[in-house]
Amino acid sequence: MELFLFVHFFFSLYPPTYTNFPNMTTFSKTNFKSLNYNSFRPHYPPSFYKILADYVTKVESPLPINLPIDKTIDLGCGTGVATYPLLNISTNVIGVDLSSKMIETANSLIEKNLQTLGINNPTSTSRIKFITGSVEEFVKQQQQNKDHSVASTLEPNSIDLITAAQCIHWFQDYNSFFQNCHQLLKNDTGVLAYFFYNDPKIVEFSGPAREDIPKEEILKLSYQVYNKYVYDDDNYIGQYWEQPGRNILKHFCQQVNEKIPRDLYTDIVINTFKPSIEKNNSGNTSIANEEVDLDLKKIGISIQDYIDYISTYSGFHNYKEVTGNDDLLTNEFVKEVIEVTGWDLAKTKIDLVWNTGYTFIRKRKST
Numbered sequence: 342m343e344l345f346l347f348v349h350f351f352f353s354l355y356p357p358t359y360t361n362f363p364n365m366t367t368f369s370k371t372n373f374k375s376l377n378y379n380s381f382r383p384h385y386p387p388s389f390y391k392i393l394a395d396y397v398t399k400v401e402s403p404l405p406i407n408l409p410i411d412k413t414i415d416l417g418c419g420t421g422v423a424t425y426p427l428l429n430i431s432t433n434v435i436g437v438d439l440s441s442k443m444i445e446t447a448n449s450l451i452e453k454n455l456q457t458l459g460i461n462n463p464t465s466t467s468r469i470k471f472i473t474g475s476v477e478e479f480v481k482q483q484q485q486n487k488d489h490s491v492a493s494t495l496e497p498n499s500i501d502l503i504t505a506a507q508c509i510h511w512f513q514d515y516n517s518f519f520q521n522c523h524q525l526l527k528n529d530t531g532v533l534a535y536f537f538y539n540d541p542k543i544v545e546f547s548g549p550a551r552e553d554i555p556k557e558e559i560l561k562l563s564y565q566v567y568n569k570y571v572y573d574d575d576n577y578i579g580q581y582w583e584q585p586g587r588n589i590l591k592h593f594c595q596q597v598n599e600k601i602p603r604d605l606y607t608d609i610v611i612n613t614f615k616p617s618i619e620k621n622n623s624g625n626t627s628i629a630n631e632e633v634d635l636d637l638k639k640i641g642i643s644i645q646d647y648i649d650y651i652s653t654y655s656g657f658h659n660y661k662e663v664t665g666n667d668d669l670l671t672n673e674f675v676k677e678v679i680e681v682t683g684w685d686l687a688k689t690k691i692d693l694v695w696n697t698g699y700t701f702i703r704k705r706k707s708t
Contacts, residue, residue, distance in 0.1 A: 381649040382422055383538065383639060383695060385506065388631040390426050396610065396701045397430065397502060397532050406530055410501035414525075417508025421447035421471060423536075425454045428468060431502060436471040447471040500525045505535040510589040515600035523605045526704040533606070535597070536699035538637050539590050540571070541650070542616050545692040547641075551683030560618040562681040570674050571651070577669065581659035593698045606702040616694040635697035641690045648675060650693075 398406045409432045415424040418436030420443050427434045438444050448471050455465050503522050512518050522533050543563050550559055570577045582588075589596050593613045601609060614634040617627040629636035639646065648670045651657060661667050679686060 381653050383637050385423050389635050394430050400530050402530055412500050413502040414500055416505040419443045423506035434469045437474045439475055441473050444471045444473045497524050498528050501527055503533045507537050509535040509597050510586045519602050523704055529706045531704040534701045538695040538697045541693045541695045543691045544616055544618050544694050546689055548689035549685040559682050566677050578656040578660050582656040598700055605705055607705045608703040610701040613698040615696050635699050637695040637697050639693045644686050
């Protein structure tokens, strides 16, 4: 059974419910602007997919693992930001997301994004599919099915790679999640990879700015304003984050990593990168090592681009719904940023670098 038919059939048996995913409802609301999410969110760089591909293929196995692999599922795919590049690794990719708005946007962008990737074969659109579904229900234990003919269609041990980009912190039952992924992944070689980013830091700028204090101090002040509006002051976005998801993400998904069942998975690789605005001995701020780090950045962007990114936060969306204040970022926030930094909204350019992390694990060899 083709991958799409398999997953579609599975969801027909186990339809998604919002109660399985209570902390991700903001992105599923009909008034959430999924096109803004696709436009303003950072995109994972090719260097990261190389890191992932190297991990997938470096395995002790009777037969070598060559690219492309056969089947990949991208969980919590959103608009497909992290899904499309997987086509460089895998022949068939399917994205699953709870939000019908996100899936609608993802499907509308298939032809455009395939052309951007240089994938122009007439049959190439059949290589990628997006469907609406609850992530935590995407696999069921076979023993729960009374009808053995139905269970056989679930094809355990059939998926080469399962990814979860910027969504693992929303999951509710990590024990079941890891067990269910283990059931679906190929024996001995199947890989589960989850990766994420949390808060960005402005690490450099050019253009008008205050001249009475050092550049490093200006950067620190800008980050203080960010934290005030995003976390610290309950008059703003802080109290409107959906929890515990945001705190899990803020702490680099440590809570998730602690739940990895070592009896089911091996070859565990955990990486985190935290940019610093403080200068090192060479006079530079810390930079990511593209060979091992998830290097997520936007260089030379405008302050408006920065505001547009923050406007995609689910916490900000919730804040607007409750308070009716759509102008928090374009009025109060930007005014305070400019006041403490001396930046010019039209002329100052900034370099934005994200805190990032990823975890790769492999299905343990069967005994």
